Amino acid sequence: MRIGITCYPSYGGSGVVATELGRQLARRGHVVHFITYDVPFRLPRFQENVFFHEVETPSYPLFKHPPYLLALANKMVEVARYAELDILHVHYAIPHATSAYLAREVLEAGGDRRTPAVVTTLHGTDITLVGSEPSFSDIIAFSIDRSDGVTAVSHALRAETLKAFRVRPDIRVIHNFIDPEDYADHDRCDERRCLAGPDRLVVTHISNFRPVKRVEVVVRVFAGAARDLPARLVLIGDGPDVPKARREAARLGVEDRVVFLGRQEQVAGLLAASDVFLLPSVQESFGLAALEAMAARVPVVASRVGGLPEVVGEDEGGFLYDIGDLDGMTAGLRRLLLDDELRRECGQRARERAFRLFSSERVVPEYERCYEEVLALRSGRAG
Ligand code: GMT
Numbered sequence: 580m581r582i583g584i585t586c587y588p589s590y591g592g593s594g595v596v597a598t599e600l601g602r603q604l605a606r607r608g609h610v611v612h613f614i615t616y617d618v619p620f621r622l623p624r625f626q627e628n629v630f631f632h633e634v635e636t637p638s639y640p641l642f643k644h645p646p647y648l649l650a651l652a653n654k655m656v657e658v659a660r661y662a663e664l665d666i667l668h669v670h671y672a673i674p675h676a677t678s679a680y681l682a683r684e685v686l687e688a689g690g691d692r693r694t695p696a697v698v699t700t701l702h703g704t705d706i707t708l709v710g711s712e713p714s715f716s717d718i719i720a721f722s723i724d725r726s727d728g729v730t731a732v733s734h735a736l737r738a739e740t741l742k743a744f745r746v747r748p749d750i751r752v753i754h755n756f757i758d759p760e761d762y763a764d765h766d767r768c769d770e771r772r773c774l775a776g777p778d779r780l781v782v783t784h785i786s787n788f789r790p791v792k793r794v795e796v797v798v799r800v801f802a803g804a805a806r807d808l809p810a811r812l813v814l815i816g817d818g819p820d821v822p823k824a825r826r827e828a829a830r831l832g833v834e835d836r837v838v839f840l841g842r843q844e845q846v847a848g849l850l851a852a853s854d855v856f857l858l859p860s861v862q863e864s865f866g867l868a869a870l871e872a873m874a875a876r877v878p879v880v881a882s883r884v885g886g887l888p889e890v891v892g893e894d895e896g897g898f899l900y901d902i903g904d905l906d907g908m909t910a911g912l913r914r915l916l917l918d919d920e921l922r923r924e925c926g927q928r929a930r931e932r933a934f935r936l937f938s939s940e941r942v943v944p945e946y947e948r949c950y951e952e953v954l955a956l957r958s959g960r961a962g
Contacts, residue, residue: 580637580950581662581957583655584779585613585679586670588619590842591787592867593702596732596755597670598622603943605629612662614654616647619761620844632658648674648681655682663764664695666950672705673715675720678796693941696727696953701750703732703864703885706740720744728953730946733886736864743759752837754889755865756942759934761847762874770852780916781811783853783877785846785868786860788818795820795827796859796905800880802831803909808916811836813853815843850875855915855924861902866890870937873897873929878922890937896929 582604586597596826598619601611605628613619613914615633634654636645655667655678667682669675676699686694723729723746730753731737737750774781782801786792794814801812814824816838821839828834843849846868850856856872863869867885869879880896881887881913891897898911915922 580665580947580954581610581612582666582668582950583614583658583664584660584670585614585651585655585675588613588615588617590620590750592755592865593670593700593704594619595621595867596702597668597700599756599758599939599941600668600946601629601664602626604874604946607947609944612658612664614651614658616651625840630662644820648686651675652681652685654874655679656685659686659693660691663693665693666698667695667947668698668700668950670700671702672699672719672722672812675699676726677718680722680725684852696957697725698728698949698953699723699726700729700753701729701731701736701740701864703736703862705713706736706743707864707885716744718947720746723747723750727957728949730949732865733888735889735890739864739885753945753949754937754942755867755870756937756939757870757874757933758939759874762876762930764849770848774811774813774838774849774852776811776838778809778810778811780805780855780858780911781813781853782855782916783815783850783872784815784857785815785850785870785871786818786858787816788820788824790820791860791862792818792820793835793859793861795856798824798827798831798837800857800859800905800909800912801837802833803826803905804912805836805916806833808913810854810916811838813838813840814856815840815846815849815851817842846871847875850877853877855880855912856897857912858887859900859902859905859908860884860887865889869896870933873933874937876926876930877917878925878929880908882908884912890927892932896932897925 605611610631636650638645678699729750784797799942828837863885873896883899900907
């Protein structure tokens with residue numbers, strides 16, 4: 580198939596999933612065209628069957644806000660014609676599904692022989708945070724309904740979407756995935772030495788440091804659990820709440836044991852050099868970072884919210900706690916840090932679960948089936 584993929588190319592789970600999906604599809608013989616405003620951050624320089632088309636948004640003094648939605652729609656039309664796309668797979672309802680709808684309308688109105696089917700994948704923030712914003716809700720619902728196929732990254736997100744919007748119920752759940760090859764056992768001594776420094780244990784957190792991630796809670800739970808232990812907290816990523824995390828570390832007197840690594844493109848090595856992964860978010864439609872940690876044999880301590888129970892499993896890939904239960908979370912982290920055997924067992928179970936339920940080999944064919952079904956439906960309608 581010839582597949583156009585649009586996502587947010589910046590640091591974030593949805594961009595990672597879209598990029599990895601494109602790479603996997605290309606490996607399986609499909610031709611993939613990324614249509615985004617920048618090269619997706621995990622896209623390597625060159626891969627057979629993978630092409631990149633940059634969306635440029637004109638900025639005239641007249642425009643207070645450059646019209647990205649329109650520039651993207653126009654680029655989608657151009658690429659769909661030139662590459663004869665079968666599928667336009669957009670990650671995020673707004674504005675991507677709206678642009679894709681518009682592009683398809685333009686192609687149909689122009690009498691193009693071939694118009695791509697639009698598949699929209701919901702990742703969460705578009706529904707749980709942005710979707711609750713009344714100024715976007717009508718357009719989100721419309722764009723979901725006008726897609727030829729819709730997927731959500733967890734059952735929890737599907738349920739949340741149907742609760743928040745009056746939209747079609749045929750949203751299929753296709754979980755996010757990891758490629759086990761990226762987590763093959765390597766010698767991680769260098770990363771380990773750098774991360775652990777003089778300490779023995781490494782607790783890791785990865786996010787975009789937005790309020791939904793509760794990075795101050797990450798620091799608080801670490802400080803409570805590891806105050807008297809030879810452990811350090813490694814924070815990976817960047818975002819608006821970095822200063823909050825620094826302040827909390829200073830307030831709790833653990834600033835010399837908290838390391839801010841900033842954005843890192845390849846996290847598999849860093850995760851493999853970690854002992855426990857901490858994710859106390861208030862909302863997480865899936866929690867890709869938790870899955871990546873599990874694949875790297877690292878047990879997860881996280882909130883029991885959104886899609887995290889589907890990913891981590893109760894007591895399988897780690898321990899989950901209700902949002903308000905910070906004492907429980909602190910005790911769970913401490914238990915894992917104190918007990919080497921429990922940590923090893925739990926890490927092993929986490930990896931087995933990640934490989935068993937969320938491997939690319941298992942999940943990517945689900946997207947292929949979804950594409951085939953929407954194409955069959957469209958040609959049925961046309962016939
Ligand atoms: O977590 C974020 O804030 C980033 C956001 C994104 O757009 O990349 O992540 C969302 O999509 C990821 C990939 O499907 C999920 O793993 C995250 O759980 C989801 N974030 C939230 O629901 C807050």
